[in-house]
Structure formats: C-alpha cells, structure tokens
Amino acid sequence: MRIDVVSIFPEFFSVLDVSLLGKARQAELVQAHVHDLRQWADVKPDGTPDVHRAVDDSPFGGGAGMVMRADVWGRALDDVLQPGGVLVIPSPAGSPFTQALAADLAQAEQIAFACGRYEGIDARVAEHYEAAGFRVAELSLGDYVLNGGEVAAVAMIEAIARLIPGFMGNAASVVEESHADGLLEYPPYTRPASWRGLEVPRVLLSGHHGMIARWRREQQMARTRLRRPDLLADDDDGVAQ
Ligand code: ADE
Numbered sequence: 001m002r003i004d005v006v007s008i009f010p011e012f013f014s015v016l017d018v019s020l021l022g023k024a025r026q027a028e029l030v031q032a033h034v035h036d037l038r039q040w041a042d043v044k045p046d047g048t049p050d051v052h053r054a055v056d057d058s059p060f061g062g063g064a065g066m067v068m069r070a071d072v073w074g075r076a077l078d079d080v081l082q083p084g085g086v087l088v089i090p091s092p093a094g095s096p097f098t099q100a101l102a103a104d105l106a107q108a109e110q111i112a113f114a115c116g117r118y119e120g121i122d123a124r125v126a127e128h129y130e131a132a133g134f135r136v137a138e139l140s141l142g143d144y145v146l147n148g149g150e151v152a153a154v155a156m157i158e159a160i161a162r163l164i165p166g167f168m169g170n171a172a173s174v175v176e177e178s179h180a181d182g183l184l185e186y187p188p189y190t191r192p193a194s195w196r197g198l199e200v201p202r203v204l205l206s207g208h209h210g211m212i213a214r215w216r217r218e219q220q221m222a223r224t225r226l227r228r229p230d231l232l233a234d235d236d237d238g239v240a241q
Pocket of ligand 1: 090091092139140141142143144145146147148149152
C-alpha cells in the first residue's frame with residue numbers, strides 16, 4: 001500500500017519511522033510519503049504570486065476562524081492522488097472511523113490523507129474529488145476536537161497498516177483483539193500468578209480450553225455491556241449492530 005499525507009506540519013509524521021510501522025516500511029508493505037501543503041501555496045486566489053504561501057482565508061458567510069483554501073488543496077491533491085486512490089479527510093465532523101473501516105481501507109492501493117487545520121478544508125474539495133470518481137471519506141476519530149487532522153491521520157494510519165496482510169507477527173492477535181468481533185477484548189493475565197495479593201482467575205490455570213473459551217466470552221460480554229453498551233445488538237447476543 002502507498003500512503004500519502006499532505007499537511008502544513010509534515011514534521012508531525014516522523015513517528016511513522018518508529019515502532020511497527022517503521023518495520024512495515026522497511027519490509028515495503030507500506031510506502032509512506034509526506035508532503036508539505038505549502039509547496040502548492042505559491043499563488044493567491046487571484047492567481048498572483050504569494051511569497052507568504054498562505055493556505056487559508058476567512059470564511060464566506062462570516063464566523064470565527066479561517067478555512068483552508070480549495071485552490072491550494074486542489075493543486076496538492078491533483079499531484080498526490082493516484083487513479084483508484086482513496087481520499088481521507090480527518091475531521092471532527094466526519095463519520096466514525098471504526099475497526100471495520102480500517103480493515104476495508106487496508107485493502108486500498110493508495111490512501112491520501114488531507115490534514116486540515118483551523119476551521120477545516122473548503123467543502124468543495126471533498127465534493128470535487130467525489131465527482132471526479134474518487135472514494136472520499138471524511139472520518140472522525142471520536143467525539144472531541146483536535147487542533148488538526150494530523151494526530152487523527154497518524155492514528156488511522158497505524159490502525160490501517162497493522163491490518164495489511166503480513167504486517168503483524170501474530171495473525172491470531174488481530175483476530176482476537178478488541179473490536180475484531182464487535183466486542184471488547186477479555187482481560188489479559190500473565191505470570192506471576194499471584195501479585196500483591198491479587199490472583200489470576202483460576203479457570204485460566206485449569207488447562208481446560210473449553211472452560212477458558214467460555215469464561216473469556218463471558219468476560220467480553222460483561223465488559224462490553226458495562227463499558228460500551230452501544231456495541232451490543234438488541235438481543236444481547238454479542239453480534240455487533
Ligand atoms: N480533526 C480535529 N478533530 C478531529 C477528530 N476528532 N477526528 C478527526 N479529525 C479531527
């Protein structure tokens with residue numbers, strides 16, 4: 001997979017060089033390219049040269065803050081988006097980014113992340129690339145507001161890249177983890193079996209695989225009911241909605 005990121009803070013993405021994602025880059029499962037939006041900000045909206053390389057302007061209709069310009073983003077994405085590529089625009093106004101969506105996006109040949117700042121990117125950018133035949137996804141990390149799309153893009157890249165076949169050392173841990181089956185994961189335990197007066201649940205020491213599997217499933221259900229009741233279907237059978 002090829003990942004392109006366009007941002008006014010390209011240095012934010014140095015984290016892509018470390019940890020598992022760094023290994024995936026070395027193994028050439030993922031090629032990540034980070035671009036500075038200002039390289040496409042050399043002209044003003046009226047077409048005259050802009051030595052200041054501004055990327056934003058005040059909102060039509062009034063209101064607080066600044067909006068990122070469609071002309072600047074259009075030049076950037078015309079260069080960066082490849083045929084068949086997916087355009088992802090992180091935004092607190094987007095639809096929720098989920099594990100299912102991460103798994104779906106892990107199949108893409110290219111994903112281009114357009115990281116907005118300020119009050120966001122002129123709405124015509126998403127509209128234009130959708131009309132041009134690209135898959136465009138405005139996605140939110142959660143119900144809170146970050147200063148820009150950069151942190152959200154890093155989180156999405158990590159969630160997507162680890163689902164690319166060959167990325168994880170242990171394929172079973174992808175299948176068993178939280179959200180893979182629509183439930184939260186069961187609580188994990190390892191040695192020592194007794195720690196500060198706290199004992200590991202006895203069933204895990206029993207060697208009885210059937211009982212362990214049943215206990216883990218019960219724990220998944222109990223945790224999900226307590227912490228994330230929204231994930232449970234009406235009939236409470238553990239199948240995600
Ligand atoms: N940009 C700002 N806040 C965001 C959020 N919650 N999710 C995705 N992108 C964002």
